[in-house]
Amino acid sequence: MNQDTSIKWKVSDVFNVFVLTFVLELLLYVVIQAIGLPDFVTDISDNVFLKGIILLFMYLLQVAGMLFPLWFFIIKKYASGWKDFAFKWIGTGKTILWIFMAYIFFLGLSILLIVVFFSLGIEAFGFEKQRSIFEIFGTDPFGIFMAILIALVIAPIIEEIFFRGFVLQTLAKRISPFWGVVLTALIFASVHFEFQSIMPLLILSVVLNIIFVKTKSIWPGILFHVFNNTISFVVLYFIENGYYIVS
Numbered sequence: 001m002n003q004d005t006s007i008k009w010k011v012s013d014v015f016n017v018f019v020l021t022f023v024l025e026l027l028l029y030v031v032i033q034a035i036g037l038p039d040f041v042t043d044i045s046d047n048v049f050l051k052g053i054i055l056l057f058m059y060l061l062q063v064a065g066m067l068f069p070l071w072f073f074i075i076k077k078y079a080s081g082w083k084d085f086a087f088k089w090i091g092t093g094k095t096i097l098w099i100f101m102a103y104i105f106f107l108g109l110s111i112l113l114i115v116v117f118f119s120l121g122i123e124a125f126g127f128e129k130q131r132s133i134f135e136i137f138g139t140d141p142f143g144i145f146m147a148i149l150i151a152l153v154i155a156p157i158i159e160e161i162f163f164r165g166f167v168l169q170t171l172a173k174r175i176s177p178f179w180g181v182v183l184t185a186l187i188f189a190s191v192h193f194e195f196q197s198i199m200p201l202l203i204l205s206v207v208l209n210i211i212f213v214k215t216k217s218i219w220p221g222i223l224f225h226v227f228n229n230t231i232s233f234v235v236l237y238f239i240e241n242g243y244y245i246v247s
Helices: 011-034 037-043 048-078 092-119 133-137 141-174 177-191 195-215 219-240
Strands: none
Touching: 011 037, 011 048, 011 141, 037 048, 048 133, 048 141, 092 195, 092 219, 133 141, 133 219, 141 177, 141 195, 141 219, 177 195, 195 219
8 A cells, every 4th residue: 555645634534525525415405405496497597697696606505515524624624735735737838738648548538438339239338418518507698608617617626626636646645546546537427426428427537537646736637627628518519509510
């Protein structure tokens, strides 16, 4: 076992953070359902501004449910700072190179697995269509702005801090890099609860994990995450608006 003392927290702290996160997210879900907020959002779907604000508020509550346990069990307990979550800049050139190589690897591995699955007669297992973000926020200008704010800005930063800067860094240094990559990928893909399209999430997490392990920095992963989400966002936008070729 690789016992690296460069981080202050332990594997047990990861468990504690996940338990409290699960409890808070479950309570949040129960409260939101109890007060009928999802139905209210549906009823006011014509009011794009109010709908967008409420969806943003709900998402920020979910983020708080992730960050509070991290603050309580890690930042407060060990007096940790941002540098402890691997906010170390490795240089613009190296970062761009890692993003480029990682995206080529991501696409190549995705295509390879789809080909293998089809050749085995199991079709595109785990590659089914995800729920479009435009189904949630709509395609009006304000809805698009809110979708960009969440999917291209907030989510990549928060998820990389939590899953790479905290979970992966802990497992890689306290157990081993290999099992850190594997376990973090499984956790990352599972907590999105998109099991019909879990394979792209698994592949994405593996790529992000490898980037972190190799660079020991969270920045390349954040920027790759933003880049990947941007590509997906643009493609979905064109599809939603009918900008595709029909043969």
